[in-house]
Amino acid sequence: MHPFTCETVLSWLVLIQGCAVKRLAVFALIAEVASLASALYFLLPNLYHTGVYRVDIVRARYLLAYVSFLLPLLILVPPALRLIRAGAPGLPLLASAWSWLFIDALVLLRADFHFKPFFAEPLLVMFSLAAAAVSSILLSPRTCDAAPVPDAPSRAAWMPVLLVALLAAAWFYFVQLKALHNLTFGWMDAGLYYMRVKHTALGHGFLQETLARPPFYDHFDVGLVLLVPFYYLLPRFSLIMVVQAVFLAAVGPALYVYARGRGLSCLCASLIAVAALLFPSISQLAFSFSYGFHPVTLSLPAVILSIHFWQKRRWLPFAALALFACSMEETVFPLYAGIGLVSMLAGPSRRPGALLLTLSVALFLIITKVVMPAFAGAGYFQLAKYSHLGGSFLSILSSPFTRPDVFWSLILSRQSLTFMLLLLAPLGFLPLLAPRLFFYPVVVLVFVLLLDNADVKSISFQYQTLIIAAWLPAAVAGLDRLSVFLSSRRRIGVASVSTALAFGLLVSSAFASHFYGLLPYSRFTTPFQAVRADGAGEIRKLAAAVSPSANVLATMRAATLFVDAGSVDPLQDFSPSRRYDLVVLQGCDAWGQSPGRTVEVYHELVATGHFQTLFTGPYAVLERLPDPAP
Numbered sequence: 001m002h003p004f005t006c007e008t009v010l011s012w013l014v015l016i017q018g019c020a021v022k023r024l025a026v027f028a029l030i031a032e033v034a035s036l037a038s039a040l041y042f043l044l045p046n047l048y049h050t051g052v053y054r055v056d057i058v059r060a061r062y063l064l065a066y067v068s069f070l071l072p073l074l075i076l077v078p079p080a081l082r083l084i085r086a087g088a089p090g091l092p093l094l095a096s097a098w099s100w101l102f103i104d105a106l107v108l109l110r111a112d113f114h115f116k117p118f119f120a121e122p123l124l125v126m127f128s129l130a131a132a133a134v135s136s137i138l139l140s141p142r143t144c145d146a147a148p149v150p151d152a153p154s155r156a157a158w159m160p161v162l163l164v165a166l167l168a169a170a171w172f173y174f175v176q177l178k179a180l181h182n183l184t185f186g187w188m189d190a191g192l193y194y195m196r197v198k199h200t201a202l203g204h205g206f207l208q209e210t211l212a213r214p215p216f217y218d219h220f221d222v223g224l225v226l227l228v229p230f231y232y233l234l235p236r237f238s239l240i241m242v243v244q245a246v247f248l249a250a251v252g253p254a255l256y257v258y259a260r261g262r263g264l265s266c267l268c269a270s271l272i273a274v275a276a277l278l279f280p281s282i283s284q285l286a287f288s289f290s291y292g293f294h295p296v297t298l299s300l301p302a303v304i305l306s307i308h309f310w311q312k313r314r315w316l317p318f319a320a321l322a323l324f325a326c327s328m329e330e331t332v333f334p335l336y337a338g339i340g341l342v343s344m345l346a347g348p349s350r351r352p353g354a355l356l357l358t359l360s361v362a363l364f365l366i367i368t369k370v371v372m373p374a375f376a377g378a379g380y381f382q383l384a385k386y387s388h389l390g391g392s393f394l395s396i397l398s399s400p401f402t403r404p405d406v407f408w409s410l411i412l413s414r415q416s417l418t419f420m421l422l423l424l425a426p427l428g429f430l431p432l433l434a435p436r437l438f439f440y441p442v443v444v445l446v447f448v449l450l451l452d453n454a455d456v457k458s459i460s461f462q463y464q465t466l467i468i469a470a471w472l473p474a475a476v477a478g479l480d481r482l483s484v485f486l487s488s489r490r491r492i493g494v495a496s497v498s499t500a501l502a503f504g505l506l507v508s509s510a511f512a513s514h515f516y517g518l519l520p521y522s523r524f525t526t527p528f529q530a531v532r533a534d535g536a537g538e539i540r541k542l543a544a545a546v547s548p549s550a551n552v553l554a555t556m557r558a559a560t561l562f563v564d565a566g567s568v569d570p571l572q573d574f575s576p577s578r579r580y581d582l583v584v585l586q587g588c589d590a591w592g593q594s595p596g597r598t599v600e601v602y603h604e605l606v607a608t609g610h611f612q613t614l615f616t617g618p619y620a621v622l623e624r625l626p627d628p629a630p
Helices: 003-016 022-043 046-052 065-087 086-111 118-139 140-146 154-181 187-202 222-233 240-248 252-261 265-278 278-286 294-310 315-328 332-347 350-376 379-391 393-402 402-409 412-428 440-451 461-489 495-518 536-545 556-562 595-607
Strands: 551-554 567-570 582-586 612-615 621-623
Touching: 065 612, 118 495, 154 240, 154 252, 154 265, 154 278, 187 222, 187 240, 187 567, 222 240, 222 294, 222 315, 240 252, 240 294, 240 379, 252 265, 252 294, 252 461, 265 278, 265 461, 265 495, 278 461, 278 495, 294 332, 294 461, 315 332, 332 350, 332 440, 332 461, 379 393, 379 402, 379 536, 379 556, 393 402, 402 440, 412 440, 412 495, 412 595, 440 461, 461 595, 536 556, 536 582, 536 621, 556 567, 556 582, 582 595, 595 612, 595 621
Parallel strands: 551 567, 551 582
Antiparallel strands: 582 621, 612 621
C-alpha cells in the first residue's frame, strides 16, 4: 500500500460522496496521476531509504531523478491554478496532490548536499494527507446535513475493534517469530526475562535468570510472577512472544474505552483504536529492536486504562491498574509521579494528585534504595546510565543548575527533538491541545532525554513506552477539544467533526508506518541493525535437537534459541568451573560482547580437551566429548 494510493482514494472519496467541490476533486486527481511518474521513482522497494538514508554511500544522481521531478511539475501547473482560484476548499486537496513533489524536491536536495536524514519528507506529506482526509469528509453535503447517528449497541460496537486487535496480535507475533528465526531477537531482554519466569515456575530461583545474577539486579519486575501460571500452559519461549503481542494489541481496545469515556461516538473511538495499532511506535515495540521483549511493554494498556479511571475519579480500578503497571518495572512509578504532579498543580484532582505524587516517589525510593539493593547487593543499577550527570538521584535532580551545559544540551539536542517529533507527528500533534495530559509523562520524558545515548532516543527502543502510554490518551483528548472548536466554527455536528479528525489520524498513522514502522507494507527502516541470518538455520536445527537437560553457553542472539534447554548462560556469565554440554559462539561486537572475548573463551574451552568443534563460520559450535570410561 503506497501513500499515493491513499491520496487517490481520498479524491475518489470526495467524488463518491457527491462533494460540493467535485470539480476540484477531479483536478486534484489529475494532478496526482501526473505526479505518479515522479512518485514511482522514490517509491520502488527500499529506493527511498537507499537514496535518502545512505547518502554517505550513494554518491551519484542520475538524470532521471531530475526529469521525474520537472516533467510532472509542468503538468501540475494548470490544475494547481484552478485549485488556487477555488480558495480555501481546494487548498487541502492541492496540498495532497503536490505532496510528492515536496518529497522529490527535498530528496534531491538532500542527496546533492549529502545531508543526514531527518524524516522531513514523510512528516510533511503526512499532514497534507491528513488534511485532505479531514477536508474530503467535512466538505461533503452528507456530512453537513446528516442527522446525528445513534451509537450501536456496546457489544456490536466492540466487535470490529476486537477483530482488528486480534489481527494486530497475530502480526506482532509474526514479527517476533521472524526476528527470532533470523537471530535478531536478542537475548537481552527476551531470553533473560523468560528465564526469570521459567526458573520461578520450576522452583529454580525466584525471578532469577542465571546462577550468576540475583533477582532485581537491574529492574524491579515482580509482575512477571503473574506469567508463571501461563508457563504451565505454554512451557516454551513462545510464551513471551504471545504475551507481548497480546498486550500490544490490547492498546487498541484500551484506547477505545478511553475515547468512549470522553463521549466520542463508537465509530470515532473505533477509528482511534485502529490508528493506535497503526501507530509506528507500537508496531516497533513488537520487535523492540535491541532486545525483543521488555516487561514495561505489558504496562501499556494498563496505563491507558488507569488514566481513564483517574479522570473519572474511580479510585479503586485506578489503583489496581496502576499497581499492575508498576509491578512490571520500577520506572513506571515516575510516570504516576508526573500524573500526580500535574494534577496537583493544574487540577482538577489536586488532593488526590498530591497523594499520588507522594506515594509514587516514596515507593520508587523504597524499591530502588532498599528492596533492590537488598537482593542485588549493590546500588541501583540504572543510575550508572547517568554518570555524566553525577550518577545519583540528587545530582540528576540538581543538574539543571550544577551542570546546565550537559543538562540542556541533552534536552535540546537534535536527537531529543527528532525523538519527540517522530512520536508526536503521527498523532497530528494533537496531544499539545490537551496540555494537562501532554505533561503527564514529563518526569519519564526528561529522564529519557537525559540519557547520553543517541540510539536510546529512537522509536525502536522500549524507552518510549511510557511516553506513548500517556500521549495516546492525550491525542484523544486533543481531538475531542479540536472537534468542539471546529464544530462551532463550521456549524457541523461535533460527532461528524470528531469522526473526520479520527479518520485523518488513521491516515496519518498509516502513512507514518509506511516510512518508519513495522507493518506488513512498511519499509525496513532500521538499517543500523543488520539481519544476521547467515548460519541461523544450522543454529535453529541444533537448538531443536538439544537435550532438555543440557547446559549451554551461547552468545546473546543465539542464546535465545536455547532457553528451553536445562540451563543457558550468556557469554558474559561464562564460568570455567561450570560444565557446559554445548557452546555456541558468534564473533561479533554486540551489547558488551567483544570479538576478543569470544575468541578467548573459544580457545580456553578447546584447550581443556573436553570439546570437539562441530562447525565454524558465522558461529563456532563446540560439543562436549563423552567422559572417559573409568
